[in-house]
Amino acid sequence: MPELPEVETYARGLQPLIGRRFLGARALWLRSVPTGPDLLGPRIAGQVVIDVARRGKYIVFTLSDDVLLVHLKMTGELVVAPAAAPPDPHARVVFDLDAGEELRFHDPRKFGRVYLVADPAQVTGALGPEPLADDFTPQAFAARLAGRRGRLKSLLLDQTFVAGVGNIYADEALHRARLHPLRPADSLTPDEQVRLYDAIRAVLRQGIANRGTNLDWAYTQGTNQDVLRVFHRHGQPCLTCGTLIERMTVGQRGTHFCPQCQPLLRLEVAG
DNA sequence: CCACCGTCCTGGCTGC
DNA sequence: TGCAGCCAGGACGGTG
Numbered sequence: 001m002p003e004l005p006e007v008e009t010y011a012r013g014l015q016p017l018i019g020r021r022f023l024g025a026r027a028l029w030l031r032s033v034p035t036g037p038d039l040l041g042p043r044i045a046g047q048v049v050i051d052v053a054r055r056g057k058y059i060v061f062t063l064s065d066d067v068l069l070v071h072l073k074m075t076g077e078l079v080v081a082p083a084a085a086p087p088d089p090h091a092r093v094v095f096d097l098d099a100g101e102e103l104r105f106h107d108p109r110k111f112g113r114v115y116l117v118a119d120p121a122q123v124t125g126a127l128g129p130e131p132l133a134d135d136f137t138p139q140a141f142a143a144r145l146a147g148r149r150g151r152l153k154s155l156l157l158d159q160t161f162v163a164g165v166g167n168i169y170a171d172e173a174l175h176r177a178r179l180h181p182l183r184p185a186d187s188l189t190p191d192e193q194v195r196l197y198d199a200i201r202a203v204l205r206q207g208i209a210n211r212g213t214n215l216d217w218a219y220t221q222g223t224n225q226d227v228l229r230v231f232h233r234h235g236q237p238c239l240t241c242g243t244l245i246e247r248m249t250v251g252q253r254g255t256h257f258c259p260q261c262q263p264l265l266r267l268e269v270a271g
Numbered sequence: 272c273c274a275c276c277g278t279c280c281t282g283g284c285t286g287c
Numbered sequence: 288t289g290c291a292g293c294c295a296g297g298a299c300g301g302t303g
Contacts, residue, residue: 071297109282111298166297276300276302277302280296
């Protein structure tokens with residue numbers, strides 16, 4: 001499931017497409033293109049790639065006239081291949097590039113989406129702040145937490161709260177911040193708020209430095225799976241304290257945590 | 272604002 | 288060995 005670090009790695013890897021021209025496109029699975037599968041090819045034909053970037057979990061191709069956004073969801077991949085290469089049975093959208101190549105959107109589970117729009121805000125307008133941006137300060141984070149009574153885990157997964165955090169990095173950030181996933185968001189002390197802020201940025205930066213987390217899916221060359229401390233480690237000892245990592249369901253999401261390092265009730269230690 | 276549920280999909284897993 | 292059935296997972300829409 002590509003999250004911010006994986007999508008960032010993708011966007012960086014696609015930089016060589018800058019300057020290339022789309023000649024056309026075809027949607028092989030119509031629902032993959034909510035903005036109109038039939039319009040995609042005629043509209044993108046002739047447009048040149050000006051920039052490739054990331055916003056939240058979206059890959060954003062700025063084109064000469066429009067903006068192409070791709071959300072990989074869980075199993076999506078983007079691959080540049082020679083047009084003569086063997087067809088991909090899981091290709092959902094195929095873009096014709098110049099120089100006899102194709103950009104293939106491959107997605108076995110068909111959850112990913114491709115949007116071609118004039119204004120990217122049509123797709124990304126509701127997203128929360130970028131957690132690694134300079135203007136995302138501890139004060140801004142604390143202000144967003146204020147009055148939110150929901151559970152931390154659910155809030156971290158809310159893309160309108162902070163953009164780009166998914167299940168892996170939410171669990172990792174909470175463990176690093178020593179906060180239980182069920183803690184009400186507005187119950188954090190100032191120290192805990194700063195710990196969570198620092199932890200979110202640290203795990204995302206580490207993920208980017210490691211070129212993403214590569215679990216059951218082979219689409220990244222990332223190594224971040226080697227440094228995960230709780231995600232998918234239930235039944236194994238916590239790397240901090242040795243207590244067995246537990247798994248629970250929070251908001252329909254598998255959630256992994258250390259009951260010792262992340263107590264639900266803060267222990268009042270007599271001074 | 273928040274909780275919860277259904278929907279979309281299919282590969283991979285479990286259990287028999 | 289084969290097959291049926293279940294489930295994860297991000298985002299969104301609907302409901303209470």
